Amino acid sequence: xxxxxxxxxxxxxxxxxxxxxxxxxxxxxxxxxxxxxxxxxxxxxxxxxxxxxxxxxxxxxxxxxxxxxxxxxxxxxxxxxxxxxxxxxxxxxxxxxxxxxxxxxxxxxxxxxxxxxxxxxxxxxxxxxxxxxxxxxxxxxxxxxxxxxxxxxxxxxxxxxxxxxxxxxxxxxxxxxxxxxxxxxxxxxxxxxxxxxxxxxxxxxxxxxxxxxxxxxxxxxxxxxxxxxxxxxxxxxxxxxxxxxxxxxxxxxxxxxxxxxxxxxxxxxxxxxxxxxxxxxxxxxxxxxxxxxxxxxxxxxxxxxxxxxxxxxxxxxxxxxxxxxx
Numbered sequence: 283x284x285x286x287x288x289x290x291x292x293x294x295x296x297x298x299x300x301x302x303x304x305x306x307x308x309x310x311x312x313x314x315x316x317x318x319x320x321x322x323x324x325x326x327x328x329x330x331x332x333x334x335x336x337x338x339x340x341x342x343x344x345x346x347x348x349x350x351x352x353x354x355x356x357x358x359x360x361x362x363x364x365x366x367x368x369x370x371x372x373x374x375x376x377x378x379x380x381x382x383x384x385x386x387x388x389x390x391x392x393x394x395x396x397x398x399x400x401x402x403x404x405x406x407x408x409x410x411x412x413x414x415x416x417x418x419x420x421x422x423x424x425x426x427x428x429x430x431x432x433x434x435x436x437x438x439x440x441x442x443x444x445x446x447x448x449x450x451x452x453x454x455x456x457x458x459x460x461x462x463x464x465x466x467x468x469x470x471x472x473x474x475x476x477x478x479x480x481x482x483x484x485x486x487x488x489x490x491x492x493x494x495x496x497x498x499x500x501x502x503x504x505x506x507x508x509x510x511x512x513x514x515x516x517x518x519x520x521x522x523x524x525x526x527x528x529x530x531x532x533x534x535x536x537x538x539x540x541x542x543x544x545x546x547x548x549x550x551x552x553x554x555x556x557x558x559x560x561x562x563x564x565x566x567x568x569x570x571x572x573x574x575x576x577x578x579x580x581x582x583x584x585x586x587x588x589x590x591x592x593x594x595x596x597x598x599x600x601x602x603x604x605x606x607x608x
Contacts, residue, residue: 286331333391371526373407392568395576408440412537440486488515494546498525500538
């Protein structure tokens with residue numbers, strides 16, 4: 283049976299890039315379903331799939347996280363993994379789509395779960411913001427804070443993988459229109475023109491590999507993502523999707539255009555994951571890549587015993603007679 287990728291909100295499910303990519307399972311939030319029904323919902327999902335990988339970003343409501351942990355504990359199953367993903371909402375949705383793509387490959391559930399940490403390093407996630415006064419995800423200078431009060435101010439922010447913040451120039455007349463650089467239709471890919479040479483001033487450094495750019499509009503009139511960022515990053519295509527409901531809170535303002543760039547090609551994703559050495563989890567026995575199991579969160583290597591830690595401390599003396607540290 284295939285592995286299921288589960289999310290807690292439908293706006294974290296981007297359109298499938300092809301007909302082979304399965305949909306994600308959307309778990310009903312605790313404010314709309316009781317514990318008994320949530321148990322039945324998850325049990326039914328386990329009946330149809332070998333394992334369930336639930337993506338758990340840190341910005342989820344505490345009640346939702348508690349519900350996920352409670353359901354897993356009551357079902358007493360080792361077939362549910364809660365994957366910690368620390369990306370902005372749209373970047374999380376992009377990673378979810380990549381994990382969905384991997385489920386059709388010949389990877390074991392443990393490898394797919396561990397691949398979430400690996401692939402997150404290759405996601406470039408940011409936003410164009412109309413204000414950074416309430417942004418706490420990236421270091422904001424006093425000058426940038428003051429600039430947020432200027433009429434028409436816009437900031438290019440990259441939250442992952444390397445934080446970046448720069449103020450953009452005033453938008454040109456008609457920048458809010460969706461003309462030649464507009465989005466077209468929702469979920470419909472377009473090819474962005476390539477650009478050569480150095481990055482323009484204020485432009486965050488983009489990926490050094492082929493990516494596709496996904497963006498979502500909030501309450502900000504700006505085409506900077508499609509007219510400037512996409513050509514500078516030389517992306518393979520641009521796709522617009524609805525803004526996730528949690529994005530305004532994550533970025534500290536509803537005046538934003540969120541974007542995320544990631545590897546779209548399944549063959550490249552497959553080679554990336556397959557190139558990492560596979561190990562066996564010393565705790566649950568599942569196959570994994572990297573340094574931590576995606577199911578039980580056990581580290582690949584056991585921590586050193588207390589005696590070895592004490593002996594490794596600076597200034598610790600070892601008795602020649604007993605071999606113990608003093």
